Amino acid sequence: MDTMKSLHWFVRAVQLGSLSAVAREAGTTQPTVSKVIAALERDLGVRLLARTTASLAPTTEGQRFYERARGVLAEFDDAVADARGGTASMQGLLRINAPVALGQFRLNALVLDFMAAHPAIEVELILNDRMVDLVEEGADVALRLGGPLPPDAVARRIAASPRWLVAAPDYLARHPAPQTPQELAQHDYLRFAWLPDGDNVALSDGTRTVTVRTAGRYRVNNALAIRASLEAGAGIGLCPEWLVQDLLASSRLLRVLPAWQGETQLLHLLYPERHHQPARARAFADFIATRMAALPGFDGI
Numbered sequence: 001m002d003t004m005k006s007l008h009w010f011v012r013a014v015q016l017g018s019l020s021a022v023a024r025e026a027g028t029t030q031p032t033v034s035k036v037i038a039a040l041e042r043d044l045g046v047r048l049l050a051r052t053t054a055s056l057a058p059t060t061e062g063q064r065f066y067e068r069a070r071g072v073l074a075e076f077d078d079a080v081a082d083a084r085g086g087t088a089s090m091q092g093l094l095r096i097n098a099p100v101a102l103g104q105f106r107l108n109a110l111v112l113d114f115m116a117a118h119p120a121i122e123v124e125l126i127l128n129d130r131m132v133d134l135v136e137e138g139a140d141v142a143l144r145l146g147g148p149l150p151p152d153a154v155a156r157r158i159a160a161s162p163r164w165l166v167a168a169p170d171y172l173a174r175h176p177a178p179q180t181p182q183e184l185a186q187h188d189y190l191r192f193a194w195l196p197d198g199d200n201v202a203l204s205d206g207t208r209t210v211t212v213r214t215a216g217r218y219r220v221n222n223a224l225a226i227r228a229s230l231e232a233g234a235g236i237g238l239c240p241e242w243l244v245q246d247l248l249a250s251s252r253l254l255r256v257l258p259a260w261q262g263e264t265q266l267l268h269l270l271y272p273e274r275h276h277q278p279a280r281a282r283a284f285a286d287f288i289a290t291r292m293a294a295l296p297g298f299d300g301i
Helices: 003-016 019-026 030-044 060-084 100-117 169-174 181-186 223-231 241-249 279-293
Strands: 049-051 056-058 092-098 121-127 141-145 154-167 189-192 200-204 209-213 236-240 254-256 262-271
Touching (some): 003 056, 003 060, 019 030, 092 100, 092 279, 100 121, 100 223, 100 241, 154 241, 154 279, 189 223, 200 262, 223 236, 262 279
Parallel strands (some): 189 236
Antiparallel strands (some): 141 262, 154 262
16 A cells, blocks of 8 residues: 555545545546545554545544644655755645735746746646635645735735725826815725725824725726726726836826825735645745745835
């Protein structure tokens, strides 16, 4: 029996809750995975998984074994990396998760730079805006903007971006710019569709904070779509500087109420756990922390 493979498949079965999901991930069949885990159970003389037609979960013994097996696999990966040493440890598959707009607009080019520096590393970049379970998704590292952050992940703050009210010159020619935060309520306000209580906007001038109730007919769940809509003159929006810095520099967008700004948007790196990170994940984390903080629109922490 291939012990390391059986341990890996067992750990992923617990994390994914499905033998079929493990088979899809491993590029094999569900019966093959089932036979390998059954052989592991026979070898140990312990039932590890409770299976029904609708679910799969570890037994009490299986849960204890899962905790130890996960550590064994992580230690094995570290041992292999250490034995290979130096650049030889920079190989294998690196799974990264990030928000859609950040990934498309900023991160993608940096990932390609990282791959060019480490030719033996493969990268799987998954872009979505939901707060994913890193263990369930099999992610080595994730980037997340704002919060709240998942309580079971280790977070490392790497950068911050101020959020400013912006609008296109064409919109402001048709709708004179507000002179006070309260006048913002008289304008078309573009916002994210998924934000709870997103019509209420908190603004600060450095000494006081006010909350304004906005109104708008258009709500979008993608930051790049909001960026494009604002540039097209659809209204006023509160955007992080990293998203609109180039449009502001070229005057395709203008700041509105420049003395006021929203809550600063923080950028975090997330890890499934502090220990037992593959060397490639640690290298990417250090690389991306330095490079992201240096991008226009971001301030280092």
